Amino acid sequence: MGNASSKNNGKALGLLLEKVYRGGGYDFRDYKRGTVTRRLQRRLYATGATSYEEYTHFLESHPEEYKNLADDLTIKVSGFFRSSQTFQQVARLVLPRLVAHKIKRGERSLSLWSAACARGEEPYSIAIMLADFLGSQLAEFDISIHASDINRQALAEAEAGIYLPKEVESLPPPTLANHFSRNGEGYTVNSNIRHMVSFSYFDLTLATPPPFTAIDCAFCCNILIYLQRQLQEKVLNLVYDSLTTPGYLVLGEVETPPDTLRSRLECINAKAKIYKKV
Ligand SMILES: C[S@@+](CC[C@H](N)C(=O)[O-])C[C@H]1O[C@@H](n2cnc3c(N)ncnc32)[C@H](O)[C@@H]1O
Incomplete structure (x- = not known):
């Protein structure tokens, strides 16, 4: 063999x-x-x-x-706050601008997309980050985190939201205590976090536009590395087109955006590859 x-x-x-x-x-x-x-x-x-x-x-x-x-x-390896640097920079550089922009316009809805969500660790981390950032203001916002993938097994596990102790061990104790509940041998993501996230099957490589539009912030992390350059561009164009203006694109530390997209993106943080649609 x-x-x-x-x-x-x-x-x-x-x-x-x-x-x-x-x-x-x-x-x-x-x-x-x-x-x-x-x-x-x-x-x-x-x-x-x-x-x-x-x-x-x-x-x-x-x-x-x-x-x-x-x-x-498909490789579904992921982790909560997998790149802590990336999440820290999103919380520091993106969320304050995004929330201020919404408040200024009298809007209270936030729409985010985890474009290759694997077993849910990334979209749940986004939800936890938002809950921690907004604090008591959380209830005032209508938050939708769309999470999609093509690995149906991963999507089913993500929807269940149950993780083994070793999968949550890197989380700071307050995060674990505030956002997870002990469930037998494992940990379940609390319902207020789960309700922000909706999972669905969506293939980034097909020419079909995503059902998610007017996205304020899209995460497209640790997926482009598996694709050849031409396909990377196609996928990124699709994710880019889903963004509203101003909309943010988070690629994380591992990915490198193709040159063709750089002229349409303002770099917010070079290391975490955070961009703003221009
Ligand atoms: C390594 S995981 C990354 C998970 C998460 N974004 C992270 O950074 O930890 C890659 C994910 O991309 C998904 N994937 C691969 N090809 C895809 C496609 N064409 N459309 C959507 N998701 C895809 C895989 O199923 C897998 O769950």
Whole structure:
């Protein structure tokens, strides 16, 4: 099994990914090939296929395998306040401006988007950050945090909002005490935080515009790194177009925005890659 990729050339892989797109609706054609081939090996192993061709045939007779493949090809590793620096800078540089802007216009609604939310740690961290920032003013605001992903397993776990002790251990004790409840062996996100977040399936790579518009602040973190440059630009354009003006884009420390987008973004913080739509 381990040498399946050596038996198969790039053409066979290209044909397989084309099949996955046409048959399953998942577009991994422009993901970085290294990650895709490594992860595909798992599915070949799980299904007993010894080559990409065999796996392609397996997909034809087992359409439920498309979902397993999509779940395995996507990397759902995340964490609460995964990049603490990024969240600190959003709380310091974005939230005060955003809230002041809303108050000045007599508005009390805030709309945010976690564009690749994995198991929910990112959108719940955004909700916690907002709750802590707004304090007693929280009840005056109508907050919608849209959280989307293509990993259905991750979305189901995110919706449940239950985490293992090791998944919350990096949180400061007051954050854990204020926003989580002990639930048997695990911790559940408190309902006031959960009610701010709504989860849905949305594929960033398809040309369909997102159902979320007029977004005040979009988080698109640790997803572009898996995509080839051209697809990164397509995804970022889509996220950019969902923003209102002024709207903020948070890419986090790992990502690098393509040059083509830089002229349309004002850099607010270079390290955390926080931008404002201009
Ligand atoms: C490494 S996690 C990042 C989670 C979170 N944003 C963070 O920074 O911790 C990458 C997520 O991107 C999701 N993903 C991959 N391709 C996607 C696509 N085309 N549309 C939406 N989400 C996608 C994966 O399912 C996975 O949950």
